[in-house]
Amino acid sequence: MTLTVHLFQRLANAVALLLAVIVLNFCLIHLAPGDPVQVIAGEMGGASAEVVAALRAKYGLDHSLLEQLVTYLGKIATGDFGYSYYFNEPVLSLIQQxxxxxxxxxxxxxxxxxxxxxxxxxxxxxxxxxxxxxxxxxxxxxxxxxxxxxxxxxxxxxxxxxxxxxxxxxxxxxxxxxxxxxxxxxxxxxxxxxxxxxxxxxxxxxxxxxxxxxxxxxxxxxxxxxxxxxxxxxxxxxxxxxxxxxxxxxxxxxxxxxxxxxxxxxxxxxxxxxxxxxxxxxxxxxxxxxxxxxxxxxxxxxxxxxxxxxxxxxxxxxxxxxxxxx
Incomplete structure (x- = not known):
């Protein structure tokens, strides 16, 4: 087995492990106590039910956890890490900074x-x-x-x-x-x-x-x-x-x-x-x-x-x- 083949195997294992990490992190974070929409509404000084519903729709939080996960994986595959709820700018831009x-x-x-x-x-x-x-x-x-x-x-x-x-x-x-x-x-x-x-x-x-x-x-x-x-x-x-x-x-x-x-x-x-x-x-x-x-x-x-x-x-x-x- 050459070093190139070994390196390819390590990279393939790393990709599979990274996918598992993404799924696990997504599930743990979304199942943890707390609601980002309520946090946003609280910083706004309160919001009506219509505004709360609009925020959930805007960030895709009105779908089931499985639907959100599939959507997130699709975005990750294209290099789209989403939009920050708090900083109000693309997440990838925040990371790069x-x-x-x-x-x-x-x-x-x-x-x-x-x-x-x-x-x-x-x-x-x-x-x-x-x-x-x-x-x-x-x-x-x-x-x-x-x-x-x-x-x-x-x-x-x-x-x-x-x-x-x-x-x-x-x-x-x-x-x-x-x-x-x-x-x-x-x-x-x-x-x-x-x-x-x-x-x-x-x-x-x-x-x-x-x-x-x-x-x-x-x-x-x-x-x-x-x-x-x-x-x-x-x-x-x-x-x-x-x-x-x-x-x-x-x-x-x-x-x-x-x-x-x-x-x-x-x-x-x-x-x-x-x-x-x-x-x-x-x-x-x-x-x-x-x-x-x-x-x-x-x-x-x-x-x-x-x-x-x-x-x-x-x-x-x-x-x-x-x-x-x-």
Whole structure:
């Protein structure tokens, strides 16, 4: 079985799973308590029965659940995600406006967590009983146990009041808008606290995982052989040991992408980051079914894509793994 055939099979499985996710999300959201028409009518200050009926007809809520599902699937197939009840604009336009900010935050946090967490794990693994190893373990436990929103609030308090050297709200400076390179620097400055908040939890996990795997790999026979040949410790650690120790870490990266996205939603709310977080929050409160289902659709899509990419990277890191072998 070639890599191309394997990739095709994974894509086919992903499409089937995505269809199941769409159907499940649709049914759960529409069966949940609450009525979007009543929410809209309440924001209008009340509405007559005729207006309520007109709203139901406008949004297709006057049909049975099965008819609504069939209609929705047909629209999804053509790339039509519907019209937002609350924002009063196409849902796809809302997603396109906000998803880049969420992806930027998620990937920045992922890079920080993997690089710093893996580095700390490698350092502590070289001397498992040393002071540095115990300090890394303590910091990892603290970072893992602290809730994301609490960490964000503490950083917001620290850098917003006690030591105000970084922006604590938004993605750019709306008072003094910038362009060009100054705009990029402004975005990066606003990105520091949200990405660090989100990275701390996952950084703790990667440091612990890297430490455990590096300790296991460094005790292997081929590592002792490499040292016996007179190779430097740097070559032994980074060329021979690290490659095998990275395999579980790469696997966890793909599996935890959904958690990373969920954490980004919380962080965006704390730091007023203009991504999907506030969009999800408003959609839930207003029973904005089309927007909420679209957000869940793209979330599931990103998780599936990350799993497929992880599978490919897994094979690149370890040449022993071949498609079709057990």
């Amino acid at each position: 906000r998803i880049p900010a969420t992806l930027l935050l998620a990937f920045a946090a992922l890079v920080l967590a993997v690089l710093i967490g893996t580095t700390l794990g490698i350092i502590s693994a070289r001397r498992p009983n040393g002071l540095v190893s115990h300090a890394v373990t303590l910091l990892s436990l603290a970072g893992y146990s602290a809730p994301i929103f609490w960490t964000g609030l503490m950083l917001l308090l620290l850098f917003g009041s006690i030591w105000p050297i970084l922006p604590v709200s938004g993605m750019t400076d709306v008072v003094n808008p910038k362009t060009g390179l100054a705009y990029l620097v402004d975005v990066l400055q606003h990105l520091v606290l949200p990405s660090l908040t989100l990275a701390l939890v996952f950084m703790a996990q990667y440091s612990r995982l890297a430490r455990v795997n590096m300790i296991d790999v460094l005790s292997a026979d081929y590592i002792r052989t490499a040292r016996a040949k007179g190779l430097s410790e740097t070559v032994v650690v980074f060329k021979h040991a690290l490659r095998n120790a990275l395999i579980p870490i790469v696997t966890i990266i793909g599996l935890q992408f959904g958690n990373l996205f969920a954490g980004a939603v919380v962080v965006e709310t704390v730091f007023s980051w203009p991504g999907m977080g506030r969009l999800v929050f408003d959609s839930i409160l207003r029973r904005d079914y089309p927007t909420l289902m679209a957000v869940l659709f793209f979330s599931a899509l990103m998780v599936m894509v990350s799993n497929i990419v992880t599978d490919l990277v897994y094979r690149l890191i370890d040449p022993r793994i071949r498609v079709g072998t057990k």
